[in-house]
Amino acid sequence: MKFSANLGFLWHDRPLPEAIRLAAAAGFDAVECHFPYETDPAEVRAALSDTGLPMLALNTLPGDRNAGEFGLYALPGREEDGRRVIRQAVDYAALIGARKVHVMAGLASGEPAHRTFLSSLVFASDLAAKAGLTVLIExxxxxxxxxxxxxxxxxxxxxxxxxxxxxxKLMFDCYHVHIMEGDLASRLNACLPMIGHVQIAAVPGRGEPDQGAIDYVAVMKQLQQIGYDGFIGAEYRPRATVEEGLGWMQRLRV
Structure with a gap:
């Protein structure tokens, strides 16, 4: 299995170029991030070049977090804001060689939100296609x-x-799916054709994937059996330092 360090969670207190280099030193095969936009893309590109790690994905900005926003893409009346953040994400992804953009839906419900999300995804899909990028929903x-x-x-x-x-495509985060639906085995089988990325963390607590309710050894075996050949994103909150908690990675590689 190939593992990606999610730098929104791991080494999140370090500058992004330094975090990329720390991920390489720790043995990760790739990196992904949340909101890299305040970092000079040339510095990110240099760190990726120095380490040889691919940048898998980044997120669209979530809106005004102080106002409780957690995404814009399904919010009726905020379509222009949604277009602005996807343009920003696609442009930045192209500058650093990222492969995918996760669009954050936001806090909304009902048919108007559904229609807004669909129409916004059409725009995102068209824009991303021109840059050779994949759009992820989670x-x-x-x-x-x-x-x-x-x-x-x-x-x-x-x-x-x-x-x-x-x-x-679908971002299949095992942590979220287990909490909402359980039965990861059947969900992985059902979703495989549409999965664009997989992420892992322990349930409960969202710590390292070496404890809790999810047997990640079994999950890795199933992913191999059903033919998933992508990266596994480590999006968890370390219990101590990142380095102290990395024993899980060697066990799950086997």
């Missing part, structure tokens, strides 16, 4: 983010089927 559990528009893989699969765009 169900997020209602315990951590009450009111988030996209909650389950079934909802995501319905949206992806209705959208029918080959460059829009």
């Amino acid at each position: 169900p997020i559990n209602m315990q951590d983010v009450p009111g988030y528009f996209l909650n389950t893989t079934d909802q995501a699969l319905e949206i992806l089927a209705e959208l029918d765009r080959p460059n829009v």
Whole structure:
């Protein structure tokens, strides 16, 4: 298995170029991040070049976090803001060689939000296609983010089927899926054709994937058996330092 360090969680207190180099030193195969926009893309590109790590993905800006916003893409009336942040994300991704952009849906519900999300994803898909990028959508559990528009893989699969765009895929975060739906084995089987990226963390607590309710050894075996050949994103909160908690990676590689 190939593991990616999510630098929104791991080494998040370090400048992004330094975090990239720390991820390489720790043995990760790739990196991904959340909101890199305040970092000079030339510095990010240099760190990626120095380490040989690919940058897999980044997120669109979530809006005004002080006002409680957690994404813009499903918010009726905020379509122009959504277009602005996807343009920013695609442009930055192109500058650093990132492969995918995760668009954050936001806190919304109902049919107007569904229609807004679909129309916004059409715009994102067209824009990303011109740059050779994939767009990711991610169900997020209602315990951590009450009111988030996209909650389950079934909802995501319905949206992806209705959208029918080959460059829009599912971010399958095992932590969120387990909390909302359980039965990761059946969900992985059902979602495989649409999965664009997989992420892991322990349940509960969102710590290292070496404890808790999810047997990640079994998950890795299933991913191999069903033919998933992408990266596994480590998006967890370290219990101590990142380096002290990395024993899980060697066990899951086997």
